[in-house]
Amino acid sequence: MIYDFVIIGAGITGTIIARELSRYKVKILLAEKENDVSMGATKANSAIVHGGYDDKHGTLKSKLCYKGRLSFEKYNSELNFGYRKTGSLVVGFNEEDRETLYNIYENGLKNGVDDIRILEQKEILEMEPALNPEIKYALYCEGAGVCSPYEFAIALAENAVENGTVLKLNSKVTDIKKCGDYNYNVTYEENINGRAENNTVSTRYVINAAGIYSDVISETVNKKNFTINPRKGEYILFARDTGNILNNVIFQTPSKLGKGVLVTSTYHGNLLIGPDAQNDSGREDTGTEKENLEQILKRAEHVTKEFDLKTFIRTFSGLRAAADTGDFIIEETESKGFINAAGIQSPGLTSSPAAAEVIIEIIKNSGFELMEKDNFNPYRKPLIKKKTKEDMLSVQEVNRLLESEIPEEKIICRCEQVTEKTILDSLRRGIRVTSTDGVKRRTRAGMGWCQGSFCRERVREIIEKEYGISVNSNEDVQNSGINRVGKTELGKQSFWNI
Incomplete structure (x- = not known):
């Protein structure tokens, strides 16, 4: 089989690239080693559509987050995956926090974010009566929101497949051989009913969106120039309608000890608390520990105590693909036609629409002519409706x-x-x-x-x-x-x- 593009990894990054490339008259293979799409960090994260104010100005994250955020209403109108604008508050308790909040505010303005302002105690508690009354300051972002990230990736994948993308699940890429500029042979092991079968396909481009394994994939044909250090975060999820105690996504002011945990309602109305940050996790460690969860609860109670532990239903953890570069890595490598979309951790979900645009631009600049289809269908009918x-x-x-x-x-x-x-x-x-x-x-x-x-x-x-x-x-x-x-x-x- 000969493809124009082989995309490795069917998380939010791989699926949105596949969907956007399926607009064009090209042949696409999307390969995923698990038995479904969205099986990595995409199904186990905070599900926040970030404001775009806190990523350090000048980084790729800062350039893509706000731009990506502005695309979510359009994507949801086309794909019906579940998104709502809620607003967010970064809350602070003292003058030191106030200074930090103003620094974040100034950084946000540099990033082009135009819907942020600093609030003081009275307005904060009027907006969020369930918060700790000792909170004195907050950075408010009107346009932040929440979505259902795994439903987003599923919707993207369904739409990409409808528009001609070939999706191979249970298909682990085991080897990539460079046969010349814009010419690669990709071998993957496909598990079919418990039987492993090796397949090799040819492709002009390889797009590496393999999450926590993106460094491993890159090194099959490139010199090592980055390392992924998986960062685990644990969460506590509460029952339906428990998220109604809050109107906004609530963050804590970052400090020397970290960003603190967030408290939010999910798109479907569950209260969600977390994550912590564990930098010594292995690539397959998705366990949760009682001691870590107790610390998350303790830190969340500093923001609000209006949740009932009797309504918790699930704990889970996710592994973020943190690169040692400290930023997203979206670039054509030294091997022409091999494109990395790596190190995509927070705010990767929010940035994903803009990240796909960067990939498309890289392809166009490489000399490949992308011709739009006349029959591209951007719509995916809704599967479920949010219940009240x-x-x-x-x-x-x-x-x-x-x-x-x-x-x-x-x-x-x-x-x-x-x-x-x-x-x-x-x-x-x-x-x-x-x-x-x-x-x-x-x-x-x-x-x-x-x-x-x-x-x-x-x-x-x-x-x-x-x-x-x-x-x-x-x-x-x-x-x-x-x-x-x-x-x-x-x-x-x-x-x-x-």
């Missing part, structure tokens, strides 16, 4: 619909009230979803109080019937990359008494 309290059925009504024979009515996940029709829709969108974890990210089936204890087997049966395959549900849970702390350790109780 008013949308939720009563327990009695849910129980009645559990055994319905009508897919549009039959409830599969009772906590999040997901129907069989929605789950079938998620399986029929051009990407083969072979795990209950993959269905969860698309439909929220398994994201509620019981965390899949009730619906996981029901979802597995639908997948098996739809595709005619066998799904190992125990292995599926183990490989989900999300960790759970015992009920008694942080005080969890279940609405469904499971």
Whole structure:
């Protein structure tokens, strides 16, 4: 097979590049070593659409963050992945914090951010009554927001596939051979039903968006010029509607001890607290530790104590692809046609639309003519709708619909009230979803109080019937990359008494 572009890694960076390149008359292969898209940092981060004010002026991060932020409404209108503008506050308690906030404000102005201002105590507490009344100052950014990052990557991948991109899951790139300028042979090991098969394809360009393995991929054909040091961050997630205590994303003023933890509502209304920063993590360490979580809670309580530990449902961690350069690495390398999109940590999600533009410009400047398609379809129909309290059925009504024979009515996940029709829709969108974890990210089936204890087997049966395959549900849970702390350790109780 001969391609114009092979993109390695199907996180937010790889999927948005694939989607934007699919506008053109080109052949694209998107290769991902896991069994689904968005399986790295994309599914385990803070989900914040950052303001763009705090990245050091002059860095690539500072140039791309604000520009990327301005694209989110358009992307959401086309792809329906879940985004809302909330605003953000960086809160401070003393004069030292006030000075830091003004420095961030000045940096933001240099970055072109035009919707920031410094607030004082009265206005802060009127805006956010649940905050610690000892807070005296805050930097407010009107345009910051939240989104569902894994749904964004899924939507991008679905749209890219609809527009002609070939997506290969369970396909780990094992070798890249340079055969000349703008000529590479890429070998990947594809796992098909437990059987490994080696395939080699030719391509004019390789785009390295391999996250925490991007340095390893780069070194297959380039001299070593950067190292990825995975930085782990742990989080605590609370139940639906717990995020209603806040209107804005709440950050703490950075200090010598770090940035502190953030407290926010997710797009779907869950309270989210975290992350910490652990710089000595391995590339596969996604565990969570009780001691770390207790420290996160303690630091969050400095901002607000208006959350109830009995409503926590899940802990998880993500590995950020921190490069030793301290900045994003988006460039054509010494090997012509090999492009790195590496070191994409925070604010990588926010910056992703602008990062894709940089990649497109690099390709054009290299002499490759990108001709737009006449039939490019930028739209992806919505899969799920954000539910409010008013949308939720009563327990009695849910129980009645559990055994319905009508897919549009039959409830599969009772906590999040997901129907069989929605789950079938998620399986029929051009990407083969072979795990209950993959269905969860698309439909929220398994994201509620019981965390899949009730619906996981029901979802597995639908997948098996739809595709005619066998799904190992125990292995599926183990490989989900999300960790759970015992009920008694942080005080969890279940609405469904499971």
